Amino acid sequence: MFYREAGQFKTSYQADSAVFPILQDRIGLAVILAIAFGVIPFFATEFFVQGIMIPFLIYALAAIGLNILLGYAGQLSLGSAAFMGVGAYTAYKLVTYFPETNVILLILVSGFVPALIGVLFGLPSLRIKGLYLAVATLAAQFFLDWCFIRIAWLYNYNPSGAIEMPARQAFGLTLTGPAADYMLRYYAVLGIVVLMTWFASNLVHGRIGRTWMMVRDMDIAAQLMGVKLTNAKLTAFAVSSFYCGVAGAMLVTLYLNAAEPGAVFTIRQSFLVLFMVILGGLGSLIGSFFGAAFILLLPILLRTAAASFHLPIEVKNIENLQFMIVGALIILFLKFEPHGLARLWQVGKQKLRVWPFPY
Amino acid sequence: MLYKILIDPFVQMGAAPDLLVQAIWDGFVGGVLYALIALGFVLIYKASGVFNFAQGIMVVFAALALVGFHQMGVPAWIALFLALAVMLLLAISVERLVLRPLVNQPDIILLMATIGITYFLIGFGQLVFGGEPKRMITSELGIPKGAQDFDVFGGFVSLQNIDITAAVMAGIMVAALAWFFSKTRIGRALRAVADDHQAALSVGISLNQIWVIVWFAAGIVALATGIMWGARSDVSFALEIIALKALPVLILGGFTSIPGAIVGGLIIGIGEKIGEFYWGPLLGGGIESWLAYMIALVFLLFRPQGLFGDKIIERI
Amino acid sequence: MTAFVESRPMSAARPIEKGETLLSVDGVSLSFGGVRALTNVSFDIKKGEVRAIIGPNGAGKTSMLNVINGFYHPQQGTIAYKGQVRRRQKPYEAASQGIGRTFQNVALFKGMSTLDNIMAGRTLKMGVGLFWQLFRYGPALNEEIEHRKKVEEIIDFLEIQHIRKTPVGKLPYGLKKRVELGRALAMEPELLLLDEPMAGMNLEEKEDMSRFILDVREQFGTTIALIEHDIGVVMDLSDRIVVLEYGRKIADGSAEEVQNNQAVIDAYLGVAH
Numbered sequence: 001m002f003y004r005e006a007g008q009f010k011t012s013y014q015a016d017s018a019v020f021p022i023l024q025d026r027i028g029l030a031v032i033l034a035i036a037f038g039v040i041p042f043f044a045t046e047f048f049v050q051g052i053m054i055p056f057l058i059y060a061l062a063a064i065g066l067n068i069l070l071g072y073a074g075q076l077s078l079g080s081a082a083f084m085g086v087g088a089y090t091a092y093k094l095v096t097y098f099p100e101t102n103v104i105l106l107i108l109v110s111g112f113v114p115a116l117i118g119v120l121f122g123l124p125s126l127r128i129k130g131l132y133l134a135v136a137t138l139a140a141q142f143f144l145d146w147c148f149i150r151i152a153w154l155y156n157y158n159p160s161g162a163i164e165m166p167a168r169q170a171f172g173l174t175l176t177g178p179a180a181d182y183m184l185r186y187y188a189v190l191g192i193v194v195l196m197t198w199f200a201s202n203l204v205h206g207r208i209g210r211t212w213m214m215v216r217d218m219d220i221a222a223q224l225m226g227v228k229l230t231n232a233k234l235t236a237f238a239v240s241s242f243y244c245g246v247a248g249a250m251l252v253t254l255y256l257n258a259a260e261p262g263a264v265f266t267i268r269q270s271f272l273v274l275f276m277v278i279l280g281g282l283g284s285l286i287g288s289f290f291g292a293a294f295i296l297l298l299p300i301l302l303r304t305a306a307a308s309f310h311l312p313i314e315v316k317n318i319e320n321l322q323f324m325i326v327g328a329l330i331i332l333f334l335k336f337e338p339h340g341l342a343r344l345w346q347v348g349k350q351k352l353r354v355w356p357f358p359y
Numbered sequence: 360m361l362y363k364i365l366i367d368p369f370v371q372m373g374a375a376p377d378l379l380v381q382a383i384w385d386g387f388v389g390g391v392l393y394a395l396i397a398l399g400f401v402l403i404y405k406a407s408g409v410f411n412f413a414q415g416i417m418v419v420f421a422a423l424a425l426v427g428f429h430q431m432g433v434p435a436w437i438a439l440f441l442a443l444a445v446m447l448l449l450a451i452s453v454e455r456l457v458l459r460p461l462v463n464q465p466d467i468i469l470l471m472a473t474i475g476i477t478y479f480l481i482g483f484g485q486l487v488f489g490g491e492p493k494r495m496i497t498s499e500l501g502i503p504k505g506a507q508d509f510d511v512f513g514g515f516v517s518l519q520n521i522d523i524t525a526a527v528m529a530g531i532m533v534a535a536l537a538w539f540f541s542k543t544r545i546g547r548a549l550r551a552v553a554d555d556h557q558a559a560l561s562v563g564i565s566l567n568q569i570w571v572i573v574w575f576a577a578g579i580v581a582l583a584t585g586i587m588w589g590a591r592s593d594v595s596f597a598l599e600i601i602a603l604k605a606l607p608v609l610i611l612g613g614f615t616s617i618p619g620a621i622v623g624g625l626i627i628g629i630g631e632k633i634g635e636f637y638w639g640p641l642l643g644g645g646i647e648s649w650l651a652y653m654i655a656l657v658f659l660l661f662r663p664q665g666l667f668g669d670k671i672i673e674r675i
Numbered sequence: 676m677t678a679f680v681e682s683r684p685m686s687a688a689r690p691i692e693k694g695e696t697l698l699s700v701d702g703v704s705l706s707f708g709g710v711r712a713l714t715n716v717s718f719d720i721k722k723g724e725v726r727a728i729i730g731p732n733g734a735g736k737t738s739m740l741n742v743i744n745g746f747y748h749p750q751q752g753t754i755a756y757k758g759q760v761r762r763r764q765k766p767y768e769a770a771s772q773g774i775g776r777t778f779q780n781v782a783l784f785k786g787m788s789t790l791d792n793i794m795a796g797r798t799l800k801m802g803v804g805l806f807w808q809l810f811r812y813g814p815a816l817n818e819e820i821e822h823r824k825k826v827e828e829i830i831d832f833l834e835i836q837h838i839r840k841t842p843v844g845k846l847p848y849g850l851k852k853r854v855e856l857g858r859a860l861a862m863e864p865e866l867l868l869l870d871e872p873m874a875g876m877n878l879e880e881k882e883d884m885s886r887f888i889l890d891v892r893e894q895f896g897t898t899i900a901l902i903e904h905d906i907g908v909v910m911d912l913s914d915r916i917v918v919l920e921y922g923r924k925i926a927d928g929s930a931e932e933v934q935n936n937q938a939v940i941d942a943y944l945g946v947a948h
Contacts, residue, residue, distance in 0.1 A: 013823040135606045139652030150643040202811035207801045217784035226770035226799035323482025330475030335460045
């Protein structure tokens with residue numbers, strides 16, 4: 001009824017192969033972008049932009065990064081936080097060495113170092129798969145996290161071991177450092193995330209994305225179609241780490257302003273991103289956004305719920321509840337809806353399509 | 360530099376052999392504990408094909424339950440039984456709520472489900488028993504304190520009584536499990552299930568019952584590990600990071616081999632202690648956090664099936 | 676020995692005329708540990724023919740295909756494809772030389788749609804790099820559309836238009852087999868290996884599949900090597916038949932010759948001792 005593609009005929013393969021072949025989807029996307037760029041900045045409070053929208057977008061990008069590896073190429077990684085960390089420290093070193101350069105450019109360039117290191121730690125994936133690979137990626141997680149603490153050059157020999165972002169500019173506007181304007185940062189984050197999501201969407205719908213999915217679904221048959229597993233897996237590691245790296249770079253430059261040693265890019269963080277991908281939906285870009293929103297909003301919702309119902313729940317127990325809910329949901333989703341929130345979204349769209357009839 | 364890496368550590372070892380023995384002993388005890396976690400894991404993997412990521416957390420959870428009950432005023436031995444009851448309850452719930460609904464799913468899905476269990480247990484354990492670090496009730500359980508000093512190579516080596524107890528108990532537990540597996544009816548059923556689920560079902564073995572038993576056995580192993588571990592440091596979920604070390608142990612030993620788990624645990628335990636003691640200072644210390652994974656990673660590249668695993672032939 | 680080293684460049688191979696030897700297997704032996712899968716097997720496949728490999732279960736038929744494909748490396752013997760002798764090669768090299776394949780147990784990419792599965796077969800023919808892929812514009816888009824056209828031709832040929840966008844995991848078995856054939860055809864192979872293309876099908880589906888196999892040869896001039904247990908189908912379809920038993924070749928020849936071969940009759944019916 002509301003969402004119907006009947007009557008939309010495709011007269012060319014180009015139209016039929018489009019990423020969003022259905023008119024309503026394109027309208028929906030335009031509306032969401034319009035709200036993100038035009039409406040939120042005018043009506044949202046500082047808390048909403050600074051405390052919810054910016055981390056949401058950054059984590060969604062990290063989730064897209066892991067989703068490319070896990071959801072599309074089928075390689076499980078438990079080290080996404082470490083690659084975010086490599087991006088963050090690269091960005092920090094870059095702004096130190098190039099104080100005059102456009103900081104947005106530096107953030108994007110920061111992705112290349114994690115991409116390289118991702119390829120390095122992806123090499124074992126050529127010999128091993130599945131569970132074994134998961135353990136191999138833990139090596140990346142712990143080794144890199146150790147580097148962030150022990151290699152003083154990375155944090156410019158700061159005695160506290162922390163990195164603190166200096167004020168840096170892009171297009172004459174100060175974006176980083178504690179004094180930066182939150183709305184400018186929001187636009188910067190939004191711009192980068194939209195651009196990179198668009199790129200990711202193009203990649204996964206094209207030849208390269210298809211190669212990844214071939215490796216995921218049946219690596220033996222993929223080889224027979226002429227896929228070199230080495231190339232396919234390593235590009236997945238590279239692209240995935242690039243995305244995680246840029247997300248990490250944005251996390252310190254545009255959100256946290258600083259990172260304590262060994263406190264940000266931890267194994268817990270890796271799991272958080274993993275949960276976003278599982279709950280959001282494996283192999284779905286929009287699911288990465290859903291998953292990030294859900295995981296980030298859950299504690300806020302719990303806190304609000306506790307406050308509004310005057311429940312005597314201590315703050316630390318809210319965190320515990322959050323752990324329990326996330327853990328239980330993971331199991332529930334794996335059981336009932338392995339494709340996550342993204343699949344629920346599809347089901348919802350199907351309902352709208354046939355409304356008011358049941359099917 | 361090369362001298363410092365390649366030669367100097369060995370010169371140090373030769374110069375002070377008592378320190379070397381001490382380091383090996385410390386690593387050995389750590390390795391026993393890794394081996395125990397890996398053991399619980401192997402039990403579950405063999406019987407249900409589940410890569411149980413939560414095994415390490417079950418260790419902490421069991422220890423927390425034990426200490427938690429004791430803090431509520433329950434005598435130590437009764438608290439021990441209550442903790443065992445909790446592990447049984449956990450085994451039953453896992454079978455009902457996780458394994459049964461997810462039966463026949465791909466490995467990776469089951470692995471992620473156990474990560475879900477991990478998080479649930481962290482939240483639940485802290486909610487019920489409190490999140491602050493706790494002291495293990497060693498003396499209440501009758502575990503001896505103090506240390507034995509031995510003169511070795513002109514120096515002396517100090518062995519904590521707790522550690523000796525841990526090693527002995529681990530030995531007893533492995534022997535008991537080996538007996539259980541080979542001599543009892545349930546043990547035979549377990550081996551049948553490990554070999555082939557379908558065939559086991561067809562001769563009337565109840566998979567669900569076996570799963571509960573195996574998870575409970577893993578829970579008992581977890582509780583024992585938790586007691587010994589807790590005695591060496593505080594009981595809290597900070598141990599989670601250490602618990603993950605069971606994974607490289609498994610890579611070394613293979614997922615299905617009990618001797619592999621033990622040997623792997625000892626190699627990792629001793630390897631990382633010696634590595635930290637002699638090579639750690641060169642790199643700025645703290646290499647214990649990743650050395651085990653790196654050893655496992657290098658190992659994987661040369662022998663992907665583990666020390667005791669069978670060679671994997673891919674069938675098409 | 677030099678021939679082994681020189682086996683890499685694929686483009687150097689000269690075109691093979693109809694009736695010439697396309698592939699020849701020479702004295703191939705393969706074992707896994709102590710288990711011998713193939714012992715000194717030799718045969719050839721001529722361009723344009725339908726060649727069947729038959730034999731009882733465990734005779735080494737699938738292993739033979741895997742050797743031709745490059746999944747297994749034989750301990751002894753060589754394979755010559757288009758006159759080029761080779762001993763070890765990777766599966767993707769076999770693919771790029773023009774060897775396509777379907778599997779005994781359907782090996783489709785189950786998370787992808789029919790269309791994407793067949794597009795996957797075009798992988799080797801596509802090559803626009805990362806830069807244009809990122810924008811899905813210009814060369815990348817043109818390439819995508821151009822190959823989509825080819826894929827649609829195959830979809831028409833196999834009469835599977837209605838399941839174009841269905842995830843293959845949801846398809847019934849017979850259609851899966853057809854999609855898998857489509858995926859192999861999308862590679863435009865010169866040699867097509869079919870591993871039990873009709874296993875588990877009913878009579879009607881078998882007839883359909885037989886028709887497709889013959890049409891493939893008619894329309895695309897593809898050489899076909901197939902493994903099949905249904906002797907009736909094999910006798911009708913194939914020009915020449917190789918019979919394997921316990922990893923050894925026991926007969927080779929036309930349908931009639933093989934049917935009258937005493938060793939074959941013994942292998943299938945058993946021998947009175």
